[in-house]
Amino acid sequence: MKNFIKLLLVSSFFIFASCGSDDDDNNNGSAVDFTGNVKIYTLGSVIEPLISGTATFREVSDGSTVVELQLQNTPPGGNHPAHIHFNTAIEGGGIAVSLNAVDGNTGESSTSVNALDDGTPITYEQLLDFNGYINVHLSQQDLASIVAQGDIGQNELTGVRKVYTLSEKDVNGISGTVEFAQRLNNSTLVTIDLDGTPSGGSHPAHIHQNDASTGGDIIVGLNPVNGDTGISKTQVSSLVGGSSVSYDDFLSINAYVNVHLSDQDLATIVAQGNIGVNENLPLEIEATYTITNNGTASYVFNGGGFTDSENPDITLTRGKTYVFEMNTPGHPFYINSVQGTGTSGAFSDGVTNNGSISGKVIFEVPDNAPNTLYYNCEFHTVMTGTINIID
CATH class of the missing domain: 2.60.40.420 (Cupredoxins -  blue copper proteins)
Structure with a gap:
C-alpha cells in the first residue's frame, strides 16, 4: 500500500509539473515573451490519410521562433521525428533544423529555434521567407515513411491556381487535368491528375513549346505520372536551358502538355492539352x-x-x-x-x-x-x- 501511495504521489507530481504551456514557458521553465506574431502552415497526410495537422510559428521578442507541431490521430505510444528541410517537399532536401519529436499520445511537439543545425542564425522573419518544408516521420527506425508534410516560408502555396484540361489522345479512357499552383515566391507547383491510367505504369510528361497541333520542343520536364494514382507533381521555376519561369508566365505561355505511354513509347500520347494563350485552341488544327x-x-x-x-x-x-x-x-x-x-x-x-x-x-x-x-x-x-x- 505504501508503495502504491508513493507511486501515486510521484505520478501526481509529474502530471502537475507537465501542465505548463509552451506558450508561457521555454525549455528552462522561464516565461517566454511572445510578440503576438504567428504564422500557421498546413501539414498534409502522406502515408496515413487520417494523420494531418499544422505547424505554428510564434515569434519571440528576441527574434527567435517557437515551432509548435500539432497532429491529429497519431497512435498512442509513438514518437515521430520531425525536421525542417531545405527546398520544397516535391524536390526534397537535406535537414535544415531538427525539431523535437512529436509525441504520439498528444500529437504535439514544441521547439525553440534561433539557428539552423549548422549554427547559422535564423530569425522568425527569415523563417517566414525560408526555402523549406517540414517532414514528420513514422519513427527513428523508419525515417523513410512520412506521416505528415508541408511546405513553409516562400514555398507556401498562395491558393491562386489555374487548371487546364488534358484530353484523351491515343489511348482510350485516359484524361484529366493539369493544375498550375502559385507559391509565395511566384514559382509553380504543377500537378497532373489523370483518370484511367493502368496500375503499375509510369507515364513521362512534358511541357512543349507552341500549341499541340503545331508541335514543338520540350521546354519543361515534368515528373512521370504514377499509373497507380494518376498523379504527378513537379516544382517548376525554370525552363530547359535555365531561363526562369514564374507562375504568371504560365498564364500567358505559348505551350501545351503531353503525357506519354512510357519511356519506351514516347510516340504514343495518352493525354494532351493546350495551356496559356493556347487554352481555347482545339488540339487538332488544319x-x-x-x-x-x-x-x-x-x-x-x-x-x-x-x-x-x-x-x-x-x-x-x-x-x-x-x-x-x-x-x-x-x-x-x-x-x-x-x-x-x-x-x-x-x-x-x-x-x-x-x-x-x-x-x-x-x-x-x-x-x-x-x-x-x-x-x-x-x-x-x-x-x-x-x-x-x-x-
Missing part, C-alpha cells in the same frame, strides 16, 4: 494563317501555303479547324456571310473572336457551312477575300 496588313489596301497572309499574299482567296474544309493569327491594328478581321464592311454580316457559327485585330480568330468550320463566305475589314472595303468551303 492550318494557321498569320495575318498582317498593308496599310488600308490589303490583309497580308503567311502560312497555310501563303507567303506575303495580299487578300488571297482561301479554301477551307468542313469539319476542320483553322486559326488566323491577327496583328492588324485598326483593321478588325471579320468572317462574313456577305462581302462588305460593318458587322451586320458577321458569320458566328463556329467562329471564336470574330472581329479581332490581335490574338487568334478560330474557325471550326461547321458541317452545314455555306459554300461561300468572305473575310473583310470592318472599315475598309478593299481589304477582303473569298472563303471557299468544301467537303
Whole structure:
C-alpha cells in the first residue's frame, strides 16, 4: 500500500509539473515573451490519410521562433521525428533544423529555434521567407515513411491556381487535368491528375513549346505520372536551358502538355492539352494563317501555303479547324456571310473572336457551312477575300 501511495504521489507530481504551456514557458521553465506574431502552415497526410495537422510559428521578442507541431490521430505510444528541410517537399532536401519529436499520445511537439543545425542564425522573419518544408516521420527506425508534410516560408502555396484540361489522345479512357499552383515566391507547383491510367505504369510528361497541333520542343520536364494514382507533381521555376519561369508566365505561355505511354513509347500520347494563350485552341488544327496588313489596301497572309499574299482567296474544309493569327491594328478581321464592311454580316457559327485585330480568330468550320463566305475589314472595303468551303 505504501508503495502504491508513493507511486501515486510521484505520478501526481509529474502530471502537475507537465501542465505548463509552451506558450508561457521555454525549455528552462522561464516565461517566454511572445510578440503576438504567428504564422500557421498546413501539414498534409502522406502515408496515413487520417494523420494531418499544422505547424505554428510564434515569434519571440528576441527574434527567435517557437515551432509548435500539432497532429491529429497519431497512435498512442509513438514518437515521430520531425525536421525542417531545405527546398520544397516535391524536390526534397537535406535537414535544415531538427525539431523535437512529436509525441504520439498528444500529437504535439514544441521547439525553440534561433539557428539552423549548422549554427547559422535564423530569425522568425527569415523563417517566414525560408526555402523549406517540414517532414514528420513514422519513427527513428523508419525515417523513410512520412506521416505528415508541408511546405513553409516562400514555398507556401498562395491558393491562386489555374487548371487546364488534358484530353484523351491515343489511348482510350485516359484524361484529366493539369493544375498550375502559385507559391509565395511566384514559382509553380504543377500537378497532373489523370483518370484511367493502368496500375503499375509510369507515364513521362512534358511541357512543349507552341500549341499541340503545331508541335514543338520540350521546354519543361515534368515528373512521370504514377499509373497507380494518376498523379504527378513537379516544382517548376525554370525552363530547359535555365531561363526562369514564374507562375504568371504560365498564364500567358505559348505551350501545351503531353503525357506519354512510357519511356519506351514516347510516340504514343495518352493525354494532351493546350495551356496559356493556347487554352481555347482545339488540339487538332488544319492550318494557321498569320495575318498582317498593308496599310488600308490589303490583309497580308503567311502560312497555310501563303507567303506575303495580299487578300488571297482561301479554301477551307468542313469539319476542320483553322486559326488566323491577327496583328492588324485598326483593321478588325471579320468572317462574313456577305462581302462588305460593318458587322451586320458577321458569320458566328463556329467562329471564336470574330472581329479581332490581335490574338487568334478560330474557325471550326461547321458541317452545314455555306459554300461561300468572305473575310473583310470592318472599315475598309478593299481589304477582303473569298472563303471557299468544301467537303
